[in-house]
Amino acid sequence: MTKSPLPAPGDLCQPEPRRAGPRGEHIIDAPADDDELQQVHAWLAAQPIAVLLRTAVDDAVRYVLDGARTWRFDLTSDKVDSDERSSVGTKLQYHVIDHLKLLKEPPLDTTIAGIPVEIKGTIGKTWMIPREGQCEITLMVQIDAGRHQFRTLLMRTHRAWLTGGEGNRDGKRSPRADAVKQYAIEVVPWSDLPPEPLRNLSPAQLLEVFGPYGLRRRLIALFGYLPEKVIPRSSIETVGAGLKDPTRRAREAKPHVMKEHGLVVLVGTWHVELDAAAQLGHDLSNGAWVAVPPAKLESHGFKPDVFIR
Structure with missing residues (x-):
């Protein structure tokens, strides 16, 4: 089947009827000539947008x-069903609004610089645009769960640039790939998400870390398998899923990690350990953890025994 030619700037576009009332036929502007699109893009570019998103x-x-x-830490796991994966896009809308300090407000998802903006996330290859979002500005976030990466684009999702046919059962349509390639503005290129160190464990190591042992024993194994890897507090909580205060068990594991693996465990809860880790090149903000060789601490003037308690 031959794909119809992609409408270009200067061509006419007619969105479909929507609950908010009709939007008239209009001429497609090139992104560079779309004043509202450029205002939203300028607002986003003025933020530390890559970090926030x-x-x-x-x-x-x-x-x-x-x-x-x-105990789940990987969206690609067979323990995560398809409906849950799909729900990431819905949850993402609220997290984006929160982190960008915007408001959830009509007529779309939010407003930026006084301009209505739709926010759409996907873990697939395209986004689903509702009728209300046709010919409006859309912030489009794409997650590649396998590669643990994401990217963000900004596009006015003209009806003429969306797929044809009947759409899905909710009347949503996807931007054509050729339209995205030509007319979407890159806000954040493909970038790595924050590391999830549990993804680095082999199947055999995972069996031990999530095995039928006490939590302290499993955490000793975790630190031993991931030397010099920053382990977020959330990863410790995942290993200790359902148990009370797993971080207390992690603190109790510190002398045993030194005894069994020859590693000093540092935690960002304590300023002296946070500072020591920083000098070794590890960011332990937000209560993260890392296990390091004592020789590296000594080379920076620290006494390892101070941190084993």
Whole structure:
């Protein structure tokens, strides 16, 4: 089947009827000539947008995985069903609004610089645009769960640039790939999400870390298998899913990690350990953890025994 030619700037576009009332036929502007699109893009570019959206995406993924109750840490796992994966896009909308300090308000999802903006996330290859979003400005976030990456685009999703046919049962349509390639503005290129160190464990190591042992024993194994890898607090909570205060068990594991693996465990809860880790090149903000060789601490003037308690 031959794909119809892609309408270009200067061509006419007619959106479909929508609840908010009709939007008239209009001429398609090139992105560079679309004043509202450029205003929204300028507002986004003035923020530390890559950092904010990276955190928003990570929070949305972790919210759906709910590792502290389910032991899950990977969206590609067969323990995550398709409906849950799809819900990431819905949750993402709220996390983006929160991290960008916007408001959830009509007529779309939010407003930026006084301009209505739709926010759409996907873990697939395209986005689903509702009728209300046709010919409006859309912030489009794409998550590649397998590669643990995301990207963000900004586009006026003209009806003429959306797929034809009947759409899905809700009347939603997807932007054509050729339209995205030609007319979407890159806000954040493909970028890594915050590391999830549990993804680095081999199947055999996972069996031990999530095995039928006491939590302290499993955490000793975790630190031993991941030397010099920053382990977020959320990963500790995932390993200790359903148990009370797993971080206390992690603190209790510190002398045993030194004894069994020759590693000093540092935690960002304590300023002296946070500072020591920073000098070794590890960011332990938000209560993260890392196990390091004592020789590296000594080379920076620290006494390892101080941190083993």
